[in-house]
Amino acid sequence: MAQTDLHKKLHAFIEKGISELTIPEAPESLYKPYSYTMGLGGKRIRPYLVLLSCGLCGGRIEEALPSALAVEILHNFTLVHDDIMDSADTRRGQPSVFKKWDQNIAILSGDVMFADAFKQLEFYGREDSFSKKDYAEIHSTFISATITLCEGQALDMDFVERERVDHNEYVEMIKGKTSALLACSLKMGAISAHASENQISSLFNLGMEMGIAFQIQDDLLDAIADPEKFGKKVCGDIYEGKKTYLTILALERANKQQSQKIETVLAANSPTQHDVEDVLQLMKDLNVISDIKKEVDLHYSNAINSLDLFRDSDYKQELKNLLIFLKNRDH
CATH class of the missing domain: 1.10.600.10 (Farnesyl Diphosphate Synthase)
Incomplete structure (x- = not known):
């Protein structure tokens, strides 16, 4: 930025x-x-x-x-x-x-x-x-x-x-x-x-939406970011068996066989790259990746729309630019 x-x-x-x-x-x-x-x-x-x-x-x-x-x-x-x-x-x-x-x-x-x-x-x-x-x-x-x-x-x-x-x-x-x-x-x-009370409420809501968007986006980028830009191992959360928004949604949508696959890989001490890629593919098949992208965009849009109440100023533009920058980040 x-x-x-x-x-x-x-x-x-x-x-x-x-x-x-x-x-x-x-x-x-x-x-x-x-x-x-x-x-x-x-x-x-x-x-x-x-x-x-x-x-x-x-x-x-x-x-x-x-x-x-x-x-x-x-x-x-x-x-x-x-x-x-x-x-x-x-x-x-x-x-x-x-x-x-x-x-x-x-x-x-x-x-x-x-x-x-x-x-x-x-x-x-x-x-x-x-x-x-x-x-x-x-x-x-x-x-x-x-x-x-x-x-x-x-x-x-x-x-x-x-x-x-x-x-x-x-x-x-x-x-x-x-x-x-x-x-x-x-x-x-x-x-x-x-x-005013309206201004205070709008800015509080902006912060809540911004935080939700940022953290869900972090979980998403862990799985799909460009390895050279990301600066750490892609799908590291899966390798480490962490509960993230992606794995939680995937398990909620998966059938019994898919759930067993995901849980086995997450529980493994040293899952293979092939197993991790299988879990990532399951997430794509279950529309987890695409739906979370939409959800991230929605939360950022809600945050940006909270600024509509305020008159134009350098401060408004600066905050809007920050939100747009975060929304478009790829690592």
Whole structure:
């Protein structure tokens, strides 16, 4: 996606805000992992959405920055704890906090990040331009997203142990793990701009649709992406026996013989390429691939259509361009 002047401006504003976070130096074992994590970079998509939403609603992006920082700190907190649960050695090409320090330090530094994320929102309780209702709504939005995110993670963990998962349950998991914080980001940006209820609702829905589309699309690309562009093994989810939107739909549509084939390959420790290709072909025969492509397009279209409520602006075009870019991505 080409970087516009607005894109560069907002990302520079976010990085400046992160660099100016007040993170104490001691105890070093608590705060150094926090600083390290925030310095690992990343796409900063959530704070970017906060600022875009605020600008789209005619607000001052300076007043949205505390919300942008809050969602980015919270997101990074979840990554620190995810790496503990997954025993992950790396994060963004660097040693994870869990690996660089240890589990106890990763837990504790994650906890202080969690607290500091909420601390950013004190801005809205101090500023005269925000009412008690505004402050309460921002807090409520952030808390609800945090709880929903945890619920999504719990569902994802539960699914690993279950034999079968319904595709509607899988979408609910996506709403928690992926959509919740995206929708929260857009909603908080709108609230910080004193937007109307209709505008706030439209942007929240945009975030939910965007998250569902993105995650289902990820599952789809794992199976059909160009190997040279994808950067990892195509059909890796099948090789690893993961429950994805594709395998769940395929099992729901398959007859007994087809189900046995799919389940056998997913359960195998080292399935052959031939077996994996057979499962992929079954998915095509059952119209799983074609139907999921349509579903991804529908969710992205719903997200884009949510922008119809807003007047034309650079912020609207930037958000629309982001959605179109994501919709058309092939890896």
